[in-house]
Amino acid sequence: MADQTPSGESLLFLTDEQLRKGIEAMFFAYRGFTADPDRILEGMDYGRAHHRAIHFIHRSPGTTVSNLLTILGVTKQSLNRVLRTLVEDGLVEARVGRRDKRERHLHLTAKGQELERELSDAQRARMRAAYRAAGPQAVTGFRQVLEAMMDPELRRQYQGLKEGGA
Amino acid sequence: MADQTPSGESLLFLTDEQLRKGIEAMFFAYRGFTADPDRILEGMDYGRAHHRAIHFIHRSPGTTVSNLLTILGVTKQSLNRVLRTLVEDGLVEARVGRRDKRERHLHLTAKGQELERELSDAQRARMRAAYRAAGPQAVTGFRQVLEAMMDPELRRQYQGLKEGGA
DNA sequence: GAAGTTACGTCAGCCTTGTTGACTTTCCAA
DNA sequence: TTGGAAAGTCAACAAGGCTGACGTAACTTC
Numbered sequence: 001m002a003d004q005t006p007s008g009e010s011l012l013f014l015t016d017e018q019l020r021k022g023i024e025a026m027f028f029a030y031r032g033f034t035a036d037p038d039r040i041l042e043g044m045d046y047g048r049a050h051h052r053a054i055h056f057i058h059r060s061p062g063t064t065v066s067n068l069l070t071i072l073g074v075t076k077q078s079l080n081r082v083l084r085t086l087v088e089d090g091l092v093e094a095r096v097g098r099r100d101k102r103e104r105h106l107h108l109t110a111k112g113q114e115l116e117r118e119l120s121d122a123q124r125a126r127m128r129a130a131y132r133a134a135g136p137q138a139v140t141g142f143r144q145v146l147e148a149m150m151d152p153e154l155r156r157q158y159q160g161l162k163e164g165g166a
Numbered sequence: 167m168a169d170q171t172p173s174g175e176s177l178l179f180l181t182d183e184q185l186r187k188g189i190e191a192m193f194f195a196y197r198g199f200t201a202d203p204d205r206i207l208e209g210m211d212y213g214r215a216h217h218r219a220i221h222f223i224h225r226s227p228g229t230t231v232s233n234l235l236t237i238l239g240v241t242k243q244s245l246n247r248v249l250r251t252l253v254e255d256g257l258v259e260a261r262v263g264r265r266d267k268r269e270r271h272l273h274l275t276a277k278g279q280e281l282e283r284e285l286s287d288a289q290r291a292r293m294r295a296a297y298r299a300a301g302p303q304a305v306t307g308f309r310q311v312l313e314a315m316m317d318p319e320l321r322r323q324y325q326g327l328k329e330g331g332a
Numbered sequence: 333g334a335a336g337t338t339a340c341g342t343c344a345g346c347c348t349t350g351t352t353g354a355c356t357t358t359c360c361a362a
Numbered sequence: 363t364t365g366g367a368a369a370g371t372c373a374a375c376a377a378g379g380c381t382g383a384c385g386t387a388a389c390t391t392c
Contacts, residue, residue: 013302019290020225022297022309026199027218028324029312031239033192047348052193059186065369073197078350080370102359102368124185130314131188134307136179141300141307143188146195148296158194213377231340244379246341268339268388 036122045089049074049082051119054108057092058116059161062105064097071157091115202288211255215240215248217285220274223258224282225327228271230263237323257281 037051056071069076086092091112097103131139203217222237235242252258257278263269274282297305
């Protein structure tokens with residue numbers, strides 16, 4: 001359909017067929033992306049929602065519940081259910097804020113860190129294999145396209161992670 | 167941690183931190199990836215599951231129920247619930263097989279094609295914007311990493327799509 | 333032609349994870 | 363002191379996964 005080359009460079013990569021392949025690649029790759037943690041979690045009483053909470057608490061120790069709410073993009077009731085079981089099971093500690101006692105600052109316990117490690121080891125192993133197979137240049141492109149695909153607010157959160165801690 | 171360069175080339179792209187960023191990029195990008203179709207679907211009685219069915223029926227017209235089952239990786243009860251509503255609402259037609267009358271060959275009706283177009287226009291628009299922003303070289307890398315991330319069986323299905331039709 | 337297998341549909345029941353709405357408690361800040 | 367933000371809780375519900383069991387038609391094999 002659109003295979004003219006207005007600039008010097010071919011725009012064949014923007015054809016509907018190429019875009020469709022990209023869409024399907026996202027679909028199948030995301031299945032692989034979540035497969036390993038899902039396997040570890042099944043049988044334990046946890047699911048993907050617990051994994052996400054654990055991941056971002058690990059990433060930003062001391063983060064508050066509402067921070068987490070924003071990052072995960074779910075309702076507080078949904079998050080609360082997940083968080084409650086993690087606290088009950090002793091994987092997450094919710095410390096009352098010192099300056100603002102309404103806030104709960106979230107930390108992984110030793111037990112929580114153990115599960116986090118198990119989950120992220122599995123997920124990183126797959127990423128590492130994929131990165132290695134594709135090479136550094138491909139990885140750069142991978143990250144560029146993914147960033148461009150995010151909603152602007154999410155992109156800001158993604159880029160701002162790491163400063164997000166307590 | 168692993169910043170030595172055993173081959174000529176830097177392996178900094180394989181550090182845990184880089185891998186973690188990649189994991190988070192997948193998470194946030196997938197949210198963006200599904201956001202537009204989700205928005206269109208909400209309010210109609212359909213969800214992401216209907217979208218996936220419609221997508222792959224469009225992609226491989228005449229595909230059978232069990233083909234779809236394999237591609238989507240869900241149970242037949244799950245798929246059936248979705249398919250039933252799509253057939254009832256006149257978006258999908260299930261034709262009894264000519265050679266093997268046990269099979270149902272799935273096709274989109276005109277109405278189904280209309281919704282498919284609306285959904286994929288939105289999703290492609292986002293992909294196109296991302297592709298354009300990142301450039302053709304980045305897109306190549308993007309696809310390479312995603313393919314490497316898939317489970318081998320899924321990768322074969324991904325690559326084999328397009329031949330999958332009736 | 334009988335027996336077994338395959339493809340599909342369906343009933344019933346369960347789980348996770350999301351939603352909305354209403355309400356309370358705590359506590360900071362104007 | 364009062365308004366509002368942060369957090370938690372209860373109840374109810376929906377989508378979309380899952381398992382297990384069962385039925386039927388049609389194809390395949392002996």
